[in-house]
Amino acid sequence: MLEQELKKIIETSNNNITITDEKGIILYSNPKLWEIYGMEPASYIGTSVYQLEKEGLLTPSINALVLKEKKAMRIMQHTQTGHVVMSTGYPIFNKEGLLVRVISYGQDQTEILQLQEQYEQLQRIVKGYQTEVEDLREKELDYHDMIARSNTTKQILKTIHNVAKTDATILLLGPSGVGKSTFARSVHNQSNRKKEPFIEVNCSTIPESLFESEIFGYEPGSFTGANKQGRQGLIEQADSGTLFLDEIGELPLAMQAKLLKVLQEKKIKRIGGKKESLINFRLIAATNQDLKGMVSEGKFRLDLFYRLNVIPIQIPALHERKEDIPLLIQHYLQKTNDKYQKLKKFHPTTYEVLNHYQWPGNIRELENLIEQLILIIEEPIIFPKHLPQAITGQLEQTENSSSQTIEQESDENHDLKKTLEKVELQLITKAYKQCKTTYEMAEYLGVSQPTVIYKLKKYKKYF
Numbered sequence: 364m365l366e367q368e369l370k371k372i373i374e375t376s377n378n379n380i381t382i383t384d385e386k387g388i389i390l391y392s393n394p395k396l397w398e399i400y401g402m403e404p405a406s407y408i409g410t411s412v413y414q415l416e417k418e419g420l421l422t423p424s425i426n427a428l429v430l431k432e433k434k435a436m437r438i439m440q441h442t443q444t445g446h447v448v449m450s451t452g453y454p455i456f457n458k459e460g461l462l463v464r465v466i467s468y469g470q471d472q473t474e475i476l477q478l479q480e481q482y483e484q485l486q487r488i489v490k491g492y493q494t495e496v497e498d499l500r501e502k503e504l505d506y507h508d509m510i511a512r513s514n515t516t517k518q519i520l521k522t523i524h525n526v527a528k529t530d531a532t533i534l535l536l537g538p539s540g541v542g543k544s545t546f547a548r549s550v551h552n553q554s555n556r557k558k559e560p561f562i563e564v565n566c567s568t569i570p571e572s573l574f575e576s577e578i579f580g581y582e583p584g585s586f587t588g589a590n591k592q593g594r595q596g597l598i599e600q601a602d603s604g605t606l607f608l609d610e611i612g613e614l615p616l617a618m619q620a621k622l623l624k625v626l627q628e629k630k631i632k633r634i635g636g637k638k639e640s641l642i643n644f645r646l647i648a649a650t651n652q653d654l655k656g657m658v659s660e661g662k663f664r665l666d667l668f669y670r671l672n673v674i675p676i677q678i679p680a681l682h683e684r685k686e687d688i689p690l691l692i693q694h695y696l697q698k699t700n701d702k703y704q705k706l707k708k709f710h711p712t713t714y715e716v717l718n719h720y721q722w723p724g725n726i727r728e729l730e731n732l733i734e735q736l737i738l739i740i741e742e743p744i745i746f747p748k749h750l751p752q753a754i755t756g757q758l759e760q761t762e763n764s765s766s767q768t769i770e771q772e773s774d775e776n777h778d779l780k781k782t783l784e785k786v787e788l789q790l791i792t793k794a795y796k797q798c799k800t801t802y803e804m805a806e807y808l809g810v811s812q813p814t815v816i817y818k819l820k821k822y823k824k825y826f
């Protein structure tokens with residue numbers, strides 16, 4: 364009975380099982396021989412494995428190898444039918460120690476190898492996507508994309524680079540639109556936490572009543588209207604990463620106390636929660652308010668101010684770092700043209716006007732204006748006449764004050780050169796107002812166009 368069961372097991376095995384005698388003659392082979400090697404088992408009984416090797420049907424024969432080496436062996440075979448087979452052979456010795464049989468198992472690896480290849484291919488694809496996502500992420504946050512021509516901005520980038528790898532709290536100070544959020548992202552991107560979340564919270568946009576639940580999260584059923592499953596707060600979301608609290612001056616006093624506690628204890632408890640959990644995040648805060656002034660008015664906690672003010676970085680308004688303006692204009696002109704597949708250009712005089720504008724809304728205003736102009740103006744070249752009144756109006760004011768200055772200067776010392784310059788400037792200003800191009804200006808003034816460019820450069824501080 365047992366013999367029958369054993370026979371069934373061998374016949375139905377997924378492996379090819381072949382038994383040979385001490386001369387290499389096949390005594391038995393199960394049906395898998397056909398499937399794997401393309402050989403009919405019955406017709407090969409009595410054939411020598413050396414013969415089959417010669418015919419190229421077994422390359423090499425595991426049974427022949429075991430006969431030669433007199434020990435168990437394992438090899439990989441590539442069959443004529445295109446299969447890859449892992450063959451293992453065992454010698455069987457009699458009582459006298461003579462090798463009398465070899466039994467071998469051939470395990471078809473083709474499917475596994477194909478799956479392995481597919482898996483590796485998929486892994487390569489996933490890796491490719493991973494790199495692409497990381498590249499895109501880096502590009503989005505990349506500080507190399509940031510314009511810095513002025514020494515001020517270069518120094519800010521240097522400071523950010525130096526402190527990014529530490530966990531020190533950073534306080535970014537400066538008016539709206541100067542790049543506080545951008546610098547905060549840059550810190551995160553250059554830090555060891557760059558692969559972890561960067562959670563940006565604009566404290567001015569969260570209603571006071573929702574502050575606590577948004578920032579600290581809550582357990583299920585903690586208050587009416589709460590989500591049934593409870594909710595993770597923004598601080599928890601920033602665990603292992605960076606929490607950027609923009610407009611921190613807007614943080615209500617009660618929240619300031621709670622935030623201070625989290626910073627001191629590095630633990631957090633959700634609303635309605637019983638247990639505190641450890642939290643690890645790097646804090647960057649930003650404000651356009653005078654926090655020190657707010658401290659003296661009792662609107663901001665002094666202890667929190669000290670906690671935040673570890674590395675204060677002041678980002679000046681754009682008009683205080685004028686050298687960045689031309690490069691920013693070119694950067695956003697190029698970027699917006701690319702974005703909308705346009706080829707718009709600024710007339711040299713337009714550049715001049717934009718370079719001298721005060722930019723009260725800073726880089727954000729500059730970026731928005733360029734986008735507006737590129738989308739709205741149909742002509743390929745954008746002239747000063749296309750600029751909004753707010754910009755040209757400011758220019759006229761500068762112009763009037765500059766004429767007055769020159770007048771005062773020439774009254775003070777009756778210098779002929781200065782008086783001539785005054786007249787020249789007045790004429791150029793008039794031409795500048797009335798003409799669209801430097802060629803038209805040249806015609807109007809009766810000089811060559813390069814002379815107009817030269818004069819515009821000479822008097823550029825008045826335009």
Ligand SMILES: Nc1ncnc2c1ncn2[C@@H]1O[C@H](COP(=O)(O)OP(=O)(O)OP(=O)(O)O)[C@@H](O)[C@H]1O
Pocket residue numbers: 508509510511516538539540541542543544545546609651691726727730
């Ligand atoms: N150095 C820079 N080079 C190029 N673009 C910049 C630079 N700094 C800021 N920007 C761009 O200026 C715009 C405004 O920047 P950002 O939002 O960081 O300013 P902000 O100071 O955080 O403003 P707010 O206080 O209103 O939140 C963004 O589109 C940003 O990409």
